[in-house]
Amino acid sequence: MSAFLTKYKALIAFLILTGLSACNKPSYPIGKIEESVLKLCKNEYKLDNVKIKILGSTLGVYIPVEGLIDPDLKLNEKAGKKIENVALSIHRVITSTDMPLKFYILTARDTKTTGAEFILTGFVYDVIRVRLFDISRGEYFQRILRDFRFNPAIAGEQKVKELFNALDQNTSIAESLKPIFYPIYTIGKKDSQKIEITDIESKELSDRESLFYVKTTEGYEASPGFEAYLTVFPPGFKNEYLILVDMSSFISPVKEIVSKYFYSNNEIRERSLKDTFEQYKDFGVIGIDGFPKKDMDLGWFLSQQISRRIKSIFEEDKKLKDDFKVASSQGEIKDKAFWFKFNITSNSNQAMDEKIIFSKIIKMAGTVLHLYAFEEYESVEFINTALGEKKVYLSKKDLERFRKNEIKIDSLL
Amino acid sequence: MKLMTYRKLRMHFTEHWVKIAIGLALIILLILAIWGMMSLESFYRNLTIAQMPISILLAGLNAGIFVFMYMTFLHGGFSKIKQAAVKGQDVNIHWGDVIGMEEAKQEAKEVVDLIKDRTKLLKIGGKILKGLLMVGPPGCGKTYLAKAIATEAGIPFISMSGSEFTEIFVGVGASRVRKLFKKARNLAYGHGACIIFIDELDAIGRQRSFSFMGGGQETNSTQNQLLVEMDGLQEKDYNVIIIGATNAAEGVLDEALLRPGRFDRKIYIDRPNLQEREKVFDYYLKKVKCDQDIDIGRLARQAVHKSPAEIENMIKEAALIATRNQKETVGHKELSEAMERIDMGLKHRKHMTKEEKEMVAFHETGHLVVMYMLHPTDDVFKASIISRKESLGVVHSQPREELYTHNKEKLLADIKVSISGYVAEKIRFGTTSTGVSSDFKKSMQIASYMVWRLGMSDAGYIGDYTAIPENLLSESLKEKLNAETDKIIKNCLKDVEDLLKKEWPIVERFAKKLIEKEELEYDEIEAIFKECGKSHNCKKPA
Secondary structure, three states, X not given: OHHHHHHOHHHHHHHHHHHHHHOOOOOOOOOOHHHHHHHHHHHHHOOOOOEEEEEOOEEEEEEEEXXXXXXXXXXXXXXXXXXXXXXXXXXXXXXXXXXXXXXXXXXXXXXXXXXXXXXXEEEHHHHHHHHOOOOOHHHHHHHOEEEEEEOHHHHHHHHHHHHHHHOOOOOHHHHHHHHHOOOHHHHEOOOOOEEEEEEXXXXXXXXXEEEEEEEEEEEOOEOOOOOOHHHHOOOOEEEEEEEEEEOOOOOOOEEEEEEOEEEEOXXXXXXXXXXXXXXXXXXXXXXXXXXXXXXXXXXXXXXXXHHHHHHHHHHHOHHHHHHEEEEEEEEEEXXXXXXXXXXXXXXXXXXXXXXXXXXXXXXXXXXXXXXXXXXXXXXXXXXXXXXXOEEEEEEHHHHHHHHOOOOOHHHOO | OHHHHHHHHHHHHHHHHHHHHHHHHHHHHHHHHHHHHHOOOHHHHHHHHXXXXXXXXXXXXXXXXXXXXXXXXXXXXXXXXXXXXXXXXXXXXXXHHOOOOHHHHHHHHHHHHHHHOHHHHHHOOOOOOOEEEEEOOOOOOHHHHHHHXXXXXXXXXXXXXXXXXXXXXXOHHHHHHHHHHHHHHHHHHHHOOEEEEEEOOHHHHEOOOOOOOOOOHHHHHHHHHHHHHHHHHHHOOOOEXXXXXXXXXXXXXXXXXXXXXXXXXXXXXXXXXXXXXXXXXXXHHOOOOEOOOOOHHXXXXXXXXXXXXXXXXXXXXXXXXXXXXXXXXXXXXXXXXXXXXXXXXXXXXXXOOHHHHHHHHHHHHHHHHHHHHHOOOEEEEEEEOOOEOOEOOEEEEEEOOOOOOOOHHHHHHHHHHHHHHHHHHHHHHOOOOHHHHHHHHHHHHHHHHHHHOOOOOOOOOOOOHHHOOHHHOOHHHHHHHHHHHHHHHHHHHHHXXXXXXXXXXXXXXXXXXXXXXXXXXXXXXXXXXXXXXXXXXXXXXX
C-alpha cells in the first residue's frame, strides 16, 4: 500500500484535487440568491434599498437612486458608482451559484426625476466568460444591454394621478375635464364628488406613449332630480377608466380618457375596458415596480444586442462614422424570425454604400448568432428604412453561408 | 538513553534543518492556501482548483530551475556530496563473511573493539584511534573488510571514493572534504561514532607536488583539507574514524597523511595463502551448485597468487561455462576452463600446417617434460597447442606454494624449462623455429640476473654489478660476467639435451598425444608420466 502511495504520489494528489473540486459547494446556493445579493450590497457597499425578484431564469434587481441624472440629463457619477457596485454584487452571486440563472436585469430608477431609469441587462454566461478571459472586456461591453431612458409608464402614471387630483380643484381645465368622468360629475352635487384610485395598470405602447387601466371608488351626493341614479350608482361604487398618456407633449400629455360608463341613446351603457386594455401589446420590459415583466429569453436578448451593435458599427469606426449616419436601429424576434429595422444613410450617396451597410450588418449578425451558438431561429430580415424600405431576407442557412464568405452580398441585394 | 535520544534529535535537526524549515513553511503555506481558498467564492475556488495542476507543475519547474541555478552557480553545487550515510547494520557484512584474510581480520576486530570501548580506552589514557589505512593489492577485500568493521561496530558508515573528491575546479575537492567531515561529525554526535571510508585513497593522498605551473593544485588543496580535518578531529570530541584503502605502495602516499594521529594504524591485506584460498574456494563454491568430487585443495594450489575477487570471478565464469554446456552443476572441467580463460585468455584457433603443428607440439612437449622432471617448485597443470593471444601453444604451470624467495636451483630450472622448447625442436627436426624467441629472452634475463645481480655464477663473482655505474665497470669484467651468463645457458642447454634425449620416447608420446588431442589436462599428464614410471621432481608442500 505504502509503495503504491509512494509510486503514484502525483496521481493521488491530482485525484484529491479533483475530489476537492467535486465537493466544492456553491457560495450562493439556490434559495439564498436574493438574500446573498442583498447581503453583499448592504455589507460591502452600504446599499440597503436594493430589491430582488427572480422570474424563471432571470434575476431582477431594482435600486431606487436619488439623483440618477444630472441636470444635463447624463448619468450621475455617484449614481453610476452605485450601479457598478450592485452589478458587481450580482456578478459575484450569479457566477458562484448552482441556480441555473440565464439573465440578470438591474434597474436603477431616479427617485426624483419621474421615469428616469438606467437598465443593465446581461447574459450570465457572458459574465463567466469575461472572468475566465474567454472574451475580452471590449466584447463583453458589446454584449450587455445598457439603456438610459425615461420610462413613459412611470411618468404617465404620475400624470394620471395629477389628473385625478386636479378634479378636486376649481380650475377651468378641471371644469372642462369633469364631463369625461361619467357619471358622478353629471349626476352629483357640485363639490360633493370624490374619486379614489384603487388600482392602476399600465402598458408601454411606445417610447413615449403609455396606456393606463385605472380602477376607482367614487362617492357623491345626487343632484336634485338625479336621486333615481343612486340605485344604479350608489355612493362608493366601482368605476374604471382607460387613459392614454403621451409624454412627448409636455403641455397636455393626457391624450384620451375613456370611462367605463357612458350615456347613449337615453340609456346608461357600459363597456369592458379591461378587455380593451388587454388587447394592447406592452412593449415595456420593466414594470412599475422596477422588475422585469417576464422571464427573458436568448432570442429577445440577441435581437436587442444586434440592434445595438448595428449602431456601434457605424459609430465606433471613424471612417464609417464619417461616411454614414445612423438615425435609429431596432430589433425583434417573432415566431423564430428575427427582423432588424434601421435607418442608416450614406453621406456620399455612392452606389457601393448600400452594399457596405448590409454586408457589415449581416456579417455582424451572423457572427453574433454563431458565437452564442443560437439555433432557435429560422430567418433574419434586415430593413433599412432610409433606403426606401430596402429589405434583405436570409434563411438561417444563408446567413451562415454569408458568414463563412460562401455567398457574396451582391446575390442578396 | 534520554541524552542519546536528545542528541539524535539535535543531530537530525542540525543535519536536516533546511528540509525541516522548508517542510514547516510548506505546511503553513498549505494551510494558508486552503484557508484562503475556502474564503474564495465558489467560482474562483473552482477556477483555482482547475488551474492547480498546471500551476503546481509550472511552480515546480520554476523552483527546480531556480534551485539548480542557485546550487550550481552560487552555492557550490559542484561540491555537493552525493553519497548518503548508511547505518552500520544496513551494511550487513559480518566477520563470518570475511574470509581469506585472517590476520587482517584480527586487526580489524581490534579496531572495532577500540571503537566500541572508546570510553574504556580514554579511562586508561589510551589514544583514540583516528585513522586506519588498509593497503594491499586489488581484489583482496579491503572494502569488504571496511564494511564488516561498520557492521560489527554498528555505527553509520559513509563510503566515498578518492576520485569523487577530484574535480577540474580548484577548491571543490577541499569543499567536499569539509562537507564530508561535517556530515560525519553530525552523525558521530547522534550515533556516538561514524566511519568514513575512502576507497582508492591514493587519488587524493598521493605525495603533494609543487609546480610553478600550478598543476596538482586541486589535489594538494584536497589533501591539505583532509589533513586539517583529520587533525581537527583530535581537538573536538567526535568519534570519527577514517578508513582509507589503497593499492598504492606506502611510498606513494604523502608522509603527512601517514604520520601518527592521522592514519595511525595500517592493515596489510595481501593475497590469500593456500589455506585461505581453500576457505575462499569453499565459501564461493557453496554459492553455486557444484560437483561433489571437486578437489578444493587442488583448486587452491592451482590458484596461487589469486585474490579472493579473482577466485570469485573464476567461479562465476565457471558457472557461466556450465550453463553454456547445458550442465546443471559446476565441475572441475568448468573451473579449469574458467581459470585458463582468466590466466591465458580465450582460445582462437589459427590454421596451421601439419608441420607447424608438429613443431609446436614438440616445442611444448619439451617444456612439459622438462618442467615435470626438473622443476623443483612448479606443477604442470595443462599443455595445449591451441593458440591464445600471441602464442601458438602453452604449458600452464603454477608454483605449488607461494614462494617469496627463489633459490639458484629454481632459477636454473626456469632457464631449463624455457630453453627446452628449443632443444626439443632441434632434436626432432634438426632445426628450430621463431617460437623460441620469448623463451630465449626469458632465459637470458634470468641467467643475466643470476650473474650480474645475485652472485650465482660458478666463477665467484659476488655482488650486484648493476649497482655500479656502467662506466665504472671494466670491459674485461663485463666480458667475464657475460661469459658466465653464457656458461649458465650452455650448461642448462646440455642438461636439457641429455634429459630429452634420454626420455625421448616420453617426448614422442606426449607430442603425438598433443597433436591428437590438442590439449592435455593435469590428470592426463600425470597418468602418462606414471605409466612411464616417472615422478614429479617437485617437492610436495608441507
